[in-house]
Amino acid sequence: MRGKAKLLAPAVLVSVLVVLWWAAVAVSETIIVPTPWRVVLGIVDLARQGTLLDHIAASLFRVGSGYLLAAALAIPLGIFMGWFPGLFAALNPLTQILRPISPIAWIPLAIIWFGVGNMAPIFLIFLSSFFPIVLETTAGVHTIERQYIRAAQNFGVGGAALFRQVVVPAALPHIIVGMRISLGVAWLVVVAAEMIALKSGLGYLIIDSRNAGNRYDLVVAGMVIIGVIGLLLDNAMRRLERLKEVRWKYGR
Amino acid sequence: MAAKIAVRDLWKSYSTPDGSLSVLEGIDFTVAEGEFVAVVGPSGCGKTTLLNIVAGFEPGDRGDVAVDAVPVTGPSRKGIVISQQGSVFPWLTVRRNLMFGLDGLPRQEKRRLADHYAELVGLKGFEEAFPYQTSGGMLKRVEVARALVVKPEILYMDEPFAALDALTRVRMRVELLRILTQEKHTVLLVTHDVEEAIHLADRILILSSRPASIRSILKVSFAQPRKLTSREFIELKEQILRELGM
Numbered sequence: 001m002r003g004k005a006k007l008l009a010p011a012v013l014v015s016v017l018v019v020l021w022w023a024a025v026a027v028s029e030t031i032i033v034p035t036p037w038r039v040v041l042g043i044v045d046l047a048r049q050g051t052l053l054d055h056i057a058a059s060l061f062r063v064g065s066g067y068l069l070a071a072a073l074a075i076p077l078g079i080f081m082g083w084f085p086g087l088f089a090a091l092n093p094l095t096q097i098l099r100p101i102s103p104i105a106w107i108p109l110a111i112i113w114f115g116v117g118n119m120a121p122i123f124l125i126f127l128s129s130f131f132p133i134v135l136e137t138t139a140g141v142h143t144i145e146r147q148y149i150r151a152a153q154n155f156g157v158g159g160a161a162l163f164r165q166v167v168v169p170a171a172l173p174h175i176i177v178g179m180r181i182s183l184g185v186a187w188l189v190v191v192a193a194e195m196i197a198l199k200s201g202l203g204y205l206i207i208d209s210r211n212a213g214n215r216y217d218l219v220v221a222g223m224v225i226i227g228v229i230g231l232l233l234d235n236a237m238r239r240l241e242r243l244k245e246v247r248w249k250y251g252r
Numbered sequence: 253m254a255a256k257i258a259v260r261d262l263w264k265s266y267s268t269p270d271g272s273l274s275v276l277e278g279i280d281f282t283v284a285e286g287e288f289v290a291v292v293g294p295s296g297c298g299k300t301t302l303l304n305i306v307a308g309f310e311p312g313d314r315g316d317v318a319v320d321a322v323p324v325t326g327p328s329r330k331g332i333v334i335s336q337q338g339s340v341f342p343w344l345t346v347r348r349n350l351m352f353g354l355d356g357l358p359r360q361e362k363r364r365l366a367d368h369y370a371e372l373v374g375l376k377g378f379e380e381a382f383p384y385q386t387s388g389g390m391l392k393r394v395e396v397a398r399a400l401v402v403k404p405e406i407l408y409m410d411e412p413f414a415a416l417d418a419l420t421r422v423r424m425r426v427e428l429l430r431i432l433t434q435e436k437h438t439v440l441l442v443t444h445d446v447e448e449a450i451h452l453a454d455r456i457l458i459l460s461s462r463p464a465s466i467r468s469i470l471k472v473s474f475a476q477p478r479k480l481t482s483r484e485f486i487e488l489k490e491q492i493l494r495e496l497g498m
Contacts, residue, residue: 147337147339148339150309150333150339151339153309153326154328154332154333155329155332155355156328156353156355157352157353161355165352169343169344170341170343245343245382246343247382248342248343248382248383248384
């Protein structure tokens with residue numbers, strides 16, 4: 001399947017779900033859950049007020065900062081952990097202890113340490129992105145086939161050049177997978193983090209819409225926008241996986 | 253004549269959970285400058301270990317290995333290994349693979365050399381392709397060209413064509429012989445393929461099964477191009493197979 005045919009099935013599925021949603025609201029005569037149309041009007045409303053872009057920008061800024069900071073530290077750390085067994089032995093247990101703790105659990109500490117400004121959510125994003133990237137990068141280095149390292153040594157390539165020319169490009173497919181996974185988690189976490197006492201962001205929008213007069217149309221509008229942006233971010237990362245320099249590892 | 257490669261009384265064993273496993277026992281041979289020597293022996297007899305030690309990737313336990321009368325202490329550009337699994341970097345194009353070993357040269361010169369050797373091995377037109385876009389036979393050509401481009405004095409070949417289909421394998425042997433008439437190299441080939449050894453080599457070392465020692469050394473005296481179906485070819489093949497116990 002290619003092009004339009006590939007989009008057809010998901011489009012039909014989404015349409016069917018929207019129709020079911022609409023029917024369910026109509027049949028149950030609920031006044032709390034909005035119809036899809038009211039959600040659309042809600043989005044238009046937000047866009048007209050000019051606050052929608054501000055919320056999106058605030059959330060993207062927090063994700064961008066925390067995520068890039070995490071990648072900048074996690075990729076080198078993962079490469080060294082993968083390459084030096086001693087470092088791996090020292091750091092892996094700690095990584096495995098910290099990794100399963102949901103970033104949400106850090107919220108109370110984050111508020112104590114960083115207050116309620118931008119730093120707390122950026123810290124939470126950082127935590128959530130850091131471990132998947134470290135893990136995948138380390139796995140990427142561990143699975144480098146030995147003959148590539150030997151060939152490099154045969155040609156007299158060692159030291160920093162070995163990392164630059166062989167270790168990093170060989171691990172890159174794994175690194176990209178780690179970055180894609182962690183971007184998804186980061187987006188998940190920013191919304192949760194923003195539900196706590198901030199004045200902007202999509203998470204704030206949802207909580208504020210409920211608190212300020214039960215605007216469930218805006219609550220659902222916020223959810224839809226979060227979902228769509230999540231899809232766009234994932235698509236952007238998948239583009240990286242199609243680069244010719246990494247495609248060899250993913251199969252054709 | 254001074255030997256290009258000299259192996260003297262080489263021993264090697266590995267420690268395993270079940271005790272020490274002896275792999276090589278007193279291997280002794282020399283390879284002359286420009287000579288093509290094949291080492292044949294049963295699977296798992298220690299041929300690859302022998303090649304790895306001579307190429308500098310593993311130390312021997314006892315004995316001497318020297319290239320140009322200098323003891324081997326590690327891998328070097330003087331001798332490039334071409335192995336069965338292949339080690340063409342999948343993240344680089346064919347051209348960038350060929351340029352990999354050419355550090356220190358100006359970019360234009362690297363490119364010129366890479367393209368020259370790509371043409372020599374029949375890869376013209378595929379310089380921009382990535383390895384996953386090519387076939388097994390072409391990948392082997394890339395590996396041979398990448399070795400040749402650094403002008404090594406020795407080629408170490410470890411079952412180089414074993415992963416290829418029978419037809420491609422024979423074609424690659426013919427190509428290798430053609431390239432070696434243009435660029436003279438000393439070659440040490442390790443193979444379990446007796447036909448390949450007779451087709452390519454000036455001399456053949458026959459190893460016993462593990463722990464390996466040299467059973468005999470045969471000279472392949474008839475000239476290239478060798479016909480796989482000629483009488484002397486078949487007789488020699490039968491003799492070697494007999495030595496291998498088949």
